[in-house]
Amino acid sequence: MNYLEIDKFLVDITRAKCNECKARLDATPKDRASERKALMIENGMYTLCGNAGLLFNTYGTREGLYRTRQNFFTYAMTKYPRHGEIYATLSDDEKLCFMAAWQADLFMRDQLLAGYLNELAQAEAAGDTKNTFELRIKVGAVCEMLSIWEAWRVGNNIYPHLIEEE
Numbered sequence: 316m317n318y319l320e321i322d323k324f325l326v327d328i329t330r331a332k333c334n335e336c337k338a339r340l341d342a343t344p345k346d347r348a349s350e351r352k353a354l355m356i357e358n359g360m361y362t363l364c365g366n367a368g369l370l371f372n373t374y375g376t377r378e379g380l381y382r383t384r385q386n387f388f389t390y391a392m393t394k395y396p397r398h399g400e401i402y403a404t405l406s407d408d409e410k411l412c413f414m415a416a417w418q419a420d421l422f423m424r425d426q427l428l429a430g431y432l433n434e435l436a437q438a439e440a441a442g443d444t445k446n447t448f449e450l451r452i453k454v455g456a457v458c459e460m461l462s463i464w465e466a467w468r469v470g471n472n473i474y475p476h477l478i479e480e481e
Contacts, residue, residue: 325464384414
């Protein structure tokens with residue numbers, strides 16, 4: 316599987332999760348405001364995984380994306396040394412596949428999830444039930460998307476289980 320195929324699968328998986336959540340939202344009666352709010356937040360997070368993870372925004376122009384993402388990816392290797400060790404041993408084509416498989420995941424962990432986990436801990440400590448409610452949904456949705464991506468990598472034997480090894 317080449318890097319564009321890996322990329323397409325991850326885009327398709329992420330879009331499917333967004334569509335599934337949107338369908339649940341659409342099926343929820345309008346009088347169930349709290350449930351609808353939770354689903355809106357959840358759907359927004361799945362969409363954010365596709366957008367902030369740069370899966371949706373540049374699909375179709377992926378060749379250029381990987382050149383621009385190289386700086387972030389190099390930075391991420393400092394936080395995920397096992398990834399860096401593997402990446403350093405790969406050929407140029409293999410590096411593209413590795414980056415396609417991991418760039419959105421690492422970006423979401425580093426740039427989004429870590430901050431949400433910190434905010435959630437602060438909200439819980441402060442007894443802020445409104446923010447705790449919203450942040451639990453956000454953290455849960457991001458973790459769900461990361462799990463789905465990992466399951467796909469495992470199922471296709473594409474550099475699986477690296478986060479567990481860190």
